[in-house]
Amino acid sequence: MTPRNPLGILAILFVLTAACSTLGRTPEAPTSPPGPTSLPTPPPPTDTSLPPPTAAQSLPPPSSVTLPAPQPTDTQGTIPTLVVHDDFYLPPGVGNDCAECFPEFWSDCLYCSLRYGGFVFGPSPVSDVFVQEISICGACGLPITYRMSVDAAYGEGENEPERGFGLLLRFVEENYFLIVEISPSQSIDVWRFDAGNEPWLASLDAWEWLGGAMSDAVNPGRGPNRVGAVATRSQAGTVDISITVNGTTAVTVAGQPADRGWVGLAGLDHSLEVIFDNFEFEAFE
Numbered sequence: 001m002t003p004r005n006p007l008g009i010l011a012i013l014f015v016l017t018a019a020c021s022t023l024g025r026t027p028e029a030p031t032s033p034p035g036p037t038s039l040p041t042p043p044p045p046t047d048t049s050l051p052p053p054t055a056a057q058s059l060p061p062p063s064s065v066t067l068p069a070p071q072p073t074d075t076q077g078t079i080p081t082l083v084v085h086d087d088f089y090l091p092p093g094v095g096n097d098c099a100e101c102f103p104e105f106w107s108d109c110l111y112c113s114l115r116y117g118g119f120v121f122g123p124s125p126v127s128d129v130f131v132q133e134i135s136i137c138g139a140c141g142l143p144i145t146y147r148m149s150v151d152a153a154y155g156e157g158e159n160e161p162e163r164g165f166g167l168l169l170r171f172v173e174e175n176y177f178l179i180v181e182i183s184p185s186q187s188i189d190v191w192r193f194d195a196g197n198e199p200w201l202a203s204l205d206a207w208e209w210l211g212g213a214m215s216d217a218v219n220p221g222r223g224p225n226r227v228g229a230v231a232t233r234s235q236a237g238t239v240d241i242s243i244t245v246n247g248t249t250a251v252t253v254a255g256q257p258a259d260r261g262w263v264g265l266a267g268l269d270h271s272l273e274v275i276f277d278n279f280e281f282e283a284f285e
Contacts, residue, residue, distance in 0.1 A: 080147075080282035084139045087278055088119040105139040106264070118277035120155060121165065121267030131179065131193075133267040134168055142260040143283040144239065149228030150265065150280070154184070154221075155273035164189070165274040167229050169241055170261035178210075178256070179266050180243050182227055186218040188243055190253045210253045217248035233258065233285070 088103050102108060103119055111124045112133055124132040140146075152165055164183035169190070171177050177193040189212035219225050228244040239258050243251040263281065267274050 080284055082141055082143070082281075082283040084137065084281040085279070086119075086137075086139075088114055088117070088276070090114050090117070105137065107134075107136040107138060109133040109135045116155065116275050118151075118275040119265070119279075120273060120275050121265070122273045123156065123271050124267075126271060131177075131266060131268050132272070134171075134177075134179075134264060135266075136168065136171065136262045136264040137279070137281060140263050140281045141283060142262060143231070143285065144258050144260055145231050145233055145283075145285040146263065147228070147230045147282045147284075148263055148280070149226060149244070151224060151277045152182075152227055153224035153275050155275045164268050165272070166227055166266050166268070168262070168264040168266045169229055169231070170256075170259065170263065172259045172261040175259070178241070178261075179268075180227070180229060180251075181266070181268050182218050182225060182245060184221050186214055186216065186220050188212050188215055188218065188245060188250050190241070190243065190251060211251055213251050215245060215248070215250040217245040217250050219246065231256075 086103060086105075102112065103114060106119070109121065110133070111122050112135055113120055119135070121133040121135075140148075148167060150167065164181035164187070166179060166181040169178035169180055175194070177191075179191050179193075181187075181189050181191065183189075190210040191207040192210050193207050226244075226246050230242045230244065231239050232242075234240050234254065236255070237258060238254070239256045240252055240254040241256060242249050243253075265276050265279070
């Protein structure tokens with residue numbers, strides 16, 4: 001008989017004991033899951049309204065704004081109060097020449113007539129009188145500030161360099177005349193005469209020279225020229241008169257009295273024929 005291994009007997013006994021111990025245990029009842037945890041009570045809502053403004057924070061009452069009074073618009077040079085245009089047309093059926101015809105609304109002058117489709121001054125007899133012919137534009141009124149221009153050219157007669165023609169810039173009755181003269185030598189001169197209503201009886205010595213210049217703007221000889229004058233108010237309240245020739249401002253005489261006076265055309269020196277045409281005038285004051 002083979003002897004038994006004691007270690008094997010012990011191992012079998014251990015296994016049996018463990019099995020009996022497991023089978024005889026009473027099973028435990030299942031445990032219920034924990035209930036939900038109650039939420040904490042939320043705090044009361046926070047007061048987020050803005051505090052009333054303090055005295056330092058108070059807005060000032062709206063201030064009253066005083067607008068400046070509207071100033072009168074300076075319309076000088078933009079909106080004329082009077083406009084005159086004269087192309088010195090001849091009456092129907094007369095033709096191009098009429099030595100006995102005279103333009104309407106112009107003052108009479110001794111050696112003036114409608115010829116060559118224009119208003120012709122001269123030629124006048126030889127004399128030492130400086131201004132031979134003046135014709136006033138009656139339709140132009142008595143302006144202080146204005147814009148005026150005319151086409152002018154030599155016609156027949158002598159054509160000496162010092163003899164000229166131009167515009168009557170102002171005639172204040174029984175007081176003074178202002179005249180601008182351009183000549184074939186390309187000179188531009190502004191003259192004043194203070195001896196009343198008879199400048200055509202006075203020699204050059206009686207006239208005061210107010211200013212002038214030699215200018216290439218003047219077409220020399222018998223070339224036609226567009227002669228203009230612009231009279232404007234200065235800040236001092238006087239009148240500045242700018243002389244333009246063919247669109248170029250050539251001479252300005254400043255500080256003239258702001259007097260109302262007649263305007264028109266002028267022929268200077270004897271033995272001279274001048275043809276004026278396309279007269280334009282605008283009064284502003």
